[in-house]
Amino acid sequence: MNGPAPARGLRALDIDPSVAGIALALAVTAIGFDLASGGIFLTPRNLSNLAIQSSVVGIMAAGMVLVIGARHIDLAVGSIVGVTGMAAAVIQVEWFSPDAAWGWPLATAAALGLGALIGAWQGYWTAYRAIPSFIVTLAGLLIFRGLAYLWTDGRTVAPLQPGFERLGGGIDGSIGGPWSLALGILAVAAIGAATARRRAERRRHQIPTRPLWADLVRFGVAAGTILGFVAVMNAYTLPRTDVARGIPLPVLFLIATAIGVDSLARRTRFGRHAFALGSDPEATALAGVRVQRVTLWVFALMGLLAGLAGVLTSARLGAGANSMGTLAELRVIAAAVIGGTSLRGGSGSVVGALLGALFMQSLENGMVLLGVSSALRQICIGLVLLLAVWIDSATRSRGHS
Amino acid sequence: MIGSTDRPQFGRAIARLLRSLRWPIHGLGAALLCAGPAFGEVAVGVSWSNFQEERWKTDEAAIVAELERLGARYLSADAQSSLEKQAADLESLIARGADVLIVLPQDADALVPAIRAAQREGIPVIAYDRLIELPGVLYLSFDNREVGRIQARVIQQRVPNGRYVFVKGSPQDPNSHFVHAGQLDVLRPSIEAGRIEVVGDQFVDGWLPEVAQRITDQLLTANADDIDAIVCSNDGMAGGVVAALSARGLDGTPVSGQDGDHAALHRIALGTQTVSVWKDSRALGRRAAAAAVLLADGTAPAAIPGVRRWTDGPHGRPVDAILLEPVAITRDNLGVVIEANWVPRDVVCRGATAAPPPACEVP
DSSP states (O other): OOSSOOOOGGGGGOOOHHHHHHHHHHHHHHHHHHHHTTSOTTSHHHHHHHHHHHHHHHHHHHHHHHHHHTTOOOTTHHHHHHHHHHHHHHIIIIISOTTOTTHHHHHHHHHHHHHHHHHHHHHHHHHTSOOOHHHHHHHHHHHHHHHHHHHTTTOOBOOOOHHHHHTTOSTTOBOOHHHHHHHHHHHHHHHHHHHHHHHHHHHHTTOOOOOHHHHHHHHHHHHHHHHHHHHHHHHSBOTTSOOBOOSBHHHHHHHHHHHHHHHHHHHSHHHHHHHHHHHOHHHHHHTTOOHHHHHHHHHHHHHHHHHHHHHHHHHHHTSBOTTTTTTHHHHHHHHHHHTTOOTTSSOOOHHHHHHHHHHHHHHHHHHHHTTOOHHHHHHHHHHHHHHHHHHHHHHHHHHOO | OHHHHHHHHHHHHHHHHHHHTHHHHHHHHHHHHHHHHHTTOOEEEEEESOSOSTTHHHHHHHHHHHHHHHTOEEEEEEOTTOHHHHHHHHHHHHHTTOSEEEEOOSSHHHHHHHHHHHHHTTOOEEEESSOOOOTTOEEEEEOHHHHHHHHHHHHHHHOSSEEEEEEEOOTTOHHHHHHHHHHHHHHHHHHHTTSEEEEEEEEOGGGOHHHHHHHHHHHHHHTTTOOOEEEESOHHHHHHHHHHHHTTTOTTSOBEEESOOHHHHHHHHHTSOOEEEEOOHHHHHHHHHHHHHHHHTTOOGGGSTTOEEEOOSTTOOOEEEEEEOOEEEOGGGHHHHHHTTSSOHHHHHTTTTSSOOGGGOOO
């Protein structure tokens, strides 16, 4: 025989159970809120807002998957958002003339660089000085929040350059109908081509492929999701006009980040090493993996993504405020864990983390829509977090080892 | 002979001894020099809850300047929002020699034991900006309820009838409740008469601007943009509120704030924010420093100039209070904050060329 027999029936669809679980929870929540709010939750406007509101946490959650997967934690991401957001604001408005066209791109690049540098710094202490990442990043949480404050002595920096503020969404922060449709079609075509190519490759090497119907169903779901998403984004129009807004820029960054980090995690050696590190550090070291280097890069990547989150947060707010990102680390870790990343390390899903971020934000979004008070929201979100992770771990131990 | 051979050795030994002692001698001298003026000088200990909000740096600068002028010493501690740390800070300030304490409480109820302990040691306490409802404590603040009344009055003048939203501060901060109570003092008659309909009412954890922005997104969605005014309790959050309004092309909807943040004053010049209630925290700092020195010299709280009896606290206990008057800053009187050197003119007026407010008009 040429290998294991191809899976039959529903198993052939190869559904990742934790991703399916969170997707189901998301669907149930969305329908529930839509009914309770009298049909407001599932409108293009609210869904577009929801997507933007989830972007910052989603971007960081993608990075957190690798961090937690490597059996570390990063508690400083919220503070990195604060200090990099401040950096972007101060540089574009105070270091350069506020009217200089190249002010904000340079400021953005600087903020990203700062984020990566901070991440690398934390990675250095964790990897080469063997200090537990909990402590290193707890120190980072304090240090960088303090720096964010000191930078302007607590002053909020506003307004920012219009080009920069576009990055945060807002009235001219989307790419418009035609571009969104084009990107959607491109994405569907790319997935179709990749699926076809994978089938051809496997057939050439005589590895059993998924049954055609399974691949078609998977492709159909992906295509449907993508085109449905584009349709919803295009259905949200500029106020008092018929002009489609299209995909908001923060959401575009989120999608790009998700694709990038997911590829990194699942298709590169670096990603495999990171998860191996979390699964069994000693064995990974003995296998010849440069454990310290991998750790450093994992944290540097997390810092870079937190920097991007900082840029988007200050762009959306239209200001650099030293309190930006406060408590974000909790939301980011919750999103990753809800999405199936085990705190024990060794496994994680970027797509799951994204859905986790979306799910957590849906709860806040829906409850404010319904006028629920902040204390009740806090209780609800805490209970749901507990429930979601419990269900996920219970179903996982039943199905897989 | 002993004398002739030992004297140089003896001299050298003395020299060596003195050389080895030179640092302790210098230190003692320095300590005496520094401590000298401290004998008889009043030491004022200030316990900050945290330095995160923009304004506390201004307060501190004012307190320090006034204390220098009065010849008193400044000691401080930052509790970084921790109740436990603040209790420890109070003890440490006393240990460092504070004769009087100025406390910006993180949580007044939780600090009661530490404050009672200070009072038992004969150290008077001033509650700075946030209420501590204990007998003997001097409460020094702006009339926060008046802040809310001013915000509501200005907004109501712009929008006497319509659909209102309240974006309030942190639910754990008693000031949020005082401000909102003031807002309701002014608006309740109109609400009850049906002229004003409250279609949204939310607290914002930590007064965070991003949270205020998300909440405003949702309130706008829930009401299909049909909101005529947003009574917002501070400038930081007003930034988030205005960002959410701009994303829907609703700039210019009346929005209130407090603190006189530079960004907010600029928004007022542009017309995207209606009012910021300005509390010259420099005045508060000056009054606190002056009152602290008087208290340390033995003056009773009730005898401090400007004090009155105040009973508006949550427990209704009578408190000796100095409450300063806040000022409403709108388009028409931006000159007030510019002339008081609170904010530079170009920061306020940048970009306000389309319909400049009086203070920004080029003469």
